[in-house]
Amino acid sequence: MLTTQTVLPKLAVLLQDPTVHYWEKKALLTAQTSLKNQVNSKIVLERLEVELRPLALRNNLTANMADFYLQLTGNPAGQMEFNYDIHYQKDPPFQERAIFSGGCFWCLVEPFDRRTGVKAVISGYIGGTAPHPSYEQVSHDHTGYVEAVEIIYDSRLIKYQDILQTYWQLIDPTDASGQFDDRGDHYRPVIFYTDQHQLQLAEADKHRMEQSNHYKAPIVVGIEAATKFWPAENYHQNFYQKFKARYRRLERTRKQVLLFQHLRGRLRALFKGPHK
Template sequence: MELTKEEALREIYNLILNADTRDWECLVLIETKDALETKDNVTPQITSLEEKLRPLALRDNLTGEVADFYLKIVGEPIEEERFDFSKHTIEDYKYQDYAVFGGGCFWCMVEPFETKDGIDSVLSGFTGGHTKYPSYDQVLSGTTGHVEAVEVIFDTRLISYKELVDIYWQLIDPTDDKGQFQDRGYQYRPIIFVRNKQQRQIAEESKQKVISSGRYKQPIITEIQPTSTFWPVENHYQQFYKKNPKRYKRIKRYRQRFLLYQRLKGEIRMRWGKER
């Protein structure tokens, strides 16, 4: 898609003013803006910008709005399904409830819950920290106290909180307090966030069951904490498995292989313990 000079400048101005745009992204955008303001030929400036953004774009490591702009300048369609944040709400307090889980990158925590019967909505975001309105990069730096997490709204007539907790244990390495799988850092540690005494009791009993199973050689470090403000991440990071299916499958495959290996070791350990 070829942009006019006015269209390009308008898009770039908005990105520069966007609080979520990274400093490095701002620098290359400002360079392009300055060049566009002094020269009439748009194509060389946009081509140069595309070349600078390309390495991060290929690794899907641009911030959301900049990633959309990159697709626009290379002529690729923006096929992201827009997450309807207004629908992520409890409408029937008699039969709906919510649960919050931190289990590493939220990219891989959505699909396992969202595809189960009884799940009404799954929202990716941050919780457990001390900074208001944290950005993706702020949380990524590990300085806000937040962890990446998912907030799950579910129909209690179709699925129970206990079943959600059981699913959760199948998705994480409960012995790793330095992150999860390939995601390393304080913001990726596993935590079950409970919103009342009933959820705490279920989570505590479930954790004790995991500890007592003898399946793990290392201590179970998964925390259980009260819920706090949940800050949704922007649309670009919602429902990653739908927007980036190939990359999601690669990440999911890696996690599944690790967990399968861990479970096999656990089964051998448990069987050996019984025989002795």
């Protein structure tokens, strides 16, 4: 439960946050002033919740504000803090990283997270040049960044080839303009390699896909050298655990399209055979 003592530091941080919109800050500033003037905190926070509710219901709050709104309304998801330490720490022996993009990063986390040997899956942004990108900036499609996942794994328990195989099963490799319902350049599918070994395996896999006759259209998945990966805001981490109903709806749509696509691909390969 938020009180004057616990909420004032949160308001101060959000008011200094460059990703928080002006109209969100206006509501926060009003609440901050009232609390400092010792207005009853229950009344102040209820007013703030009412003011933010229309944006929250339309999923139009900025990421850090959305996290705060979850806390404001007592939603358990608001208490789920992602531990980013493993991203910033130096990799010990046998720990490696794989980075992929392919539509909204919300739908790419769970399939990798459940693989034996995977230690962490982090949603984030890669491919652009501006520092500290936010979800709002990337979603406007003018930054060069894509939504991606960084998979940190123990190479003794799972190989890069296995992770690649999972990736191909999650995307439409013929769609360079996005994935499924996710449209825009920041949703394009890309394999970001971290070393020459990953590059060789990715290129071999892509060539094998091209020769399989599984798809009628060309394989357009990019293979690019990994640049700096910026972890996304806490709100976007482990989305499948926080917002199970919403995630399942998104996942269902993706699975339906992929099921039809894979069935059609198997039929094409059966009747036409692989390229010689």
